[in-house]
Amino acid sequence: MTDSALISEFLAQNALKIVEDAVKGQKTIATRSIRRGDIVLSVHPLFGFPVRPGEEEEEGSADAAEDPKAPAPVAQPEDRCTQCFQKLPQKRPRCSQCHRAQYCSIKCLNNHWKVRHYLECSTSKTAVTQQQTVDQLARRIKPAYRPYLRMAIGVVSYVERARKSKRLPEWMKLQIAAWDRLVSHKNDHPKYVIRQYSEIADVIISSDLAPQWLTKDDIVDYLCRFGCNNFAAFDSSDIVQMTGHLCSPVVSLLFNHSCLPNALFIYSEADGLQIVRALDDIEEGEEISISYIDGLRPRCERQTTLQEVYFFACKCARCAGDNTDRARIDAMMDRKLNSDEKAKQMPHGLPTDFAQTPTIEPWVQYVVKSMLSCLNNGIAVSDMDKQVLGAVENLETCDLSFVAYRHWLECQDDCLDRISAGTDHMWVWAYVASLYVLAFYSISYPPFHPLVGRQSLQCAQLAWNALQTLESSSCAGGILPLNIDLVKKMCLGAQIVHKVSGDPSVDKTSAKIMLLLEQLSEEF
Numbered sequence: 001m002t003d004s005a006l007i008s009e010f011l012a013q014n015a016l017k018i019v020e021d022a023v024k025g026q027k028t029i030a031t032r033s034i035r036r037g038d039i040v041l042s043v044h045p046l047f048g049f050p051v052r053p054g055e056e057e058e059e060g061s062a063d064a065a066e067d068p069k070a071p072a073p074v075a076q077p078e079d080r081c082t083q084c085f086q087k088l089p090q091k092r093p094r095c096s097q098c099h100r101a102q103y104c105s106i107k108c109l110n111n112h113w114k115v116r117h118y119l120e121c122s123t124s125k126t127a128v129t130q131q132q133t134v135d136q137l138a139r140r141i142k143p144a145y146r147p148y149l150r151m152a153i154g155v156v157s158y159v160e161r162a163r164k165s166k167r168l169p170e171w172m173k174l175q176i177a178a179w180d181r182l183v184s185h186k187n188d189h190p191k192y193v194i195r196q197y198s199e200i201a202d203v204i205i206s207s208d209l210a211p212q213w214l215t216k217d218d219i220v221d222y223l224c225r226f227g228c229n230n231f232a233a234f235d236s237s238d239i240v241q242m243t244g245h246l247c248s249p250v251v252s253l254l255f256n257h258s259c260l261p262n263a264l265f266i267y268s269e270a271d272g273l274q275i276v277r278a279l280d281d282i283e284e285g286e287e288i289s290i291s292y293i294d295g296l297r298p299r300c301e302r303q304t305t306l307q308e309v310y311f312f313a314c315k316c317a318r319c320a321g322d323n324t325d326r327a328r329i330d331a332m333m334d335r336k337l338n339s340d341e342k343a344k345q346m347p348h349g350l351p352t353d354f355a356q357t358p359t360i361e362p363w364v365q366y367v368v369k370s371m372l373s374c375l376n377n378g379i380a381v382s383d384m385d386k387q388v389l390g391a392v393e394n395l396e397t398c399d400l401s402f403v404a405y406r407h408w409l410e411c412q413d414d415c416l417d418r419i420s421a422g423t424d425h426m427w428v429w430a431y432v433a434s435l436y437v438l439a440f441y442s443i444s445y446p447p448f449h450p451l452v453g454r455q456s457l458q459c460a461q462l463a464w465n466a467l468q469t470l471e472s473s474s475c476a477g478g479i480l481p482l483n484i485d486l487v488k489k490m491c492l493g494a495q496i497v498h499k500v501s502g503d504p505s506v507d508k509t510s511a512k513i514m515l516l517l518e519q520l521s522e523e524f
């Protein structure tokens, strides 16, 4: 089957269609209506590997490469599972053939073998030598670019395999066909990035890992493609902690970016699949989009990253500055604060008098309540705008800025630390801090984003703790910004949202809190 036929067949199987787009190159539309939470597609990434300590510095950092002639440092042991990228336990099964691949469980070992390791596993001696070569080569590259070197070597080995053998699994043929069609934006990358890519290319060419047919230009082109098409794998339980690097050309090829996307990609650790799920109902003919960056970032930051890394000016509804609540909030977050304003807007940290009744700014309460009631009723975000807009109208004059929000995030950590010290009212403050985060999440992410659900559940858990400690210290529940109905709604919100990410543990926890709240409300 030709490359085009492979891709067309995959699209047809998943009820998707690629169409040309004057601005974005091409885009993918649904050829059937898709329900919120449905899987749009799932595919094995072409290549992926866990993050390594010390290789996560910002791109362009001044960190120098190590002197390759210097004595080799004690080898940094891989501390993550080759399949799921989770931290390895003390007892870690290894592949009995190459002894190199390590896993957190026999299940991961078996899954990895069945899907790809049977193809790449070589004798223990060859595998160790190859790994040592890659590690040695990596020392000649700045830490931030080492994942690029590993990725280029990995992709080259798969392309080489495809050239030599026609008997590859279908998913791999599909991924390689898609890799060939990825945009590279070769002429758009800044000179200093191309210089780094050239250095990596030189290092690979000079090694015995480079096949004969590979030129330096090929490698630079591969690195450009990887630079604007790569994915991070996140821990599926919190979707925040980065666990690995993935190269999944099919997903890159198909989905454009939106700061308010209608789909989300997740790395499903158990089976090593990259899964794209609908975050909202998607109509037949509608474009399916994902977010390349964290939607929590303010508009100016998002636009800069999208321009510098992906080479386009984002004109999605959220960025276009239309008259919605989200656009207003973005405008507020973008506002440059002079130092006087900063001082005025910074909350002074958490009060030390914990017996004092905490206050939540009305707009935060309003945004949270509106969002949760929309979640409960399954209302679309466009209708939610009308409700939230009233609260957001006041934002321009409100004291809270993005700077303050960041500060609140720190306060939240601070709060959680202090909770362990055992002060009863700290739970209330932790709840307040987490409400601020929920308000920002609910205006920055699509309403059914798993992070919104997780945060709702955290608020509910903190509220439950607060209610309990207040009850035991005989404080009147009424004076608090704690309302049992609101907390129940949060649990429900969390349940609904988590149906989208398919995490059953959230359902269980929220059902338990709901039950406890029922008992508590009878006592009040």
Ligand SMILES: C[S@@+](CC[C@H](N)C(=O)[O-])C[C@H]1O[C@@H](n2cnc3c(N)ncnc32)[C@H](O)[C@@H]1O
Residues within 6 Å of the ligand: 023, 024, 025, 026, 027, 181, 182, 183, 185, 228, 229, 252, 253, 254, 255, 256, 257, 258, 310, 311, 312, 313, 314, 315, 316
């Ligand atoms: C991962 S590819 C997506 C597929 C791409 N549209 C194509 O035609 O091959 C990423 C590239 O698509 C384009 N792109 C993605 N989202 C876009 C958007 N919202 N607006 C304009 N261009 C976009 C940019 O050129 C970006 O570097």
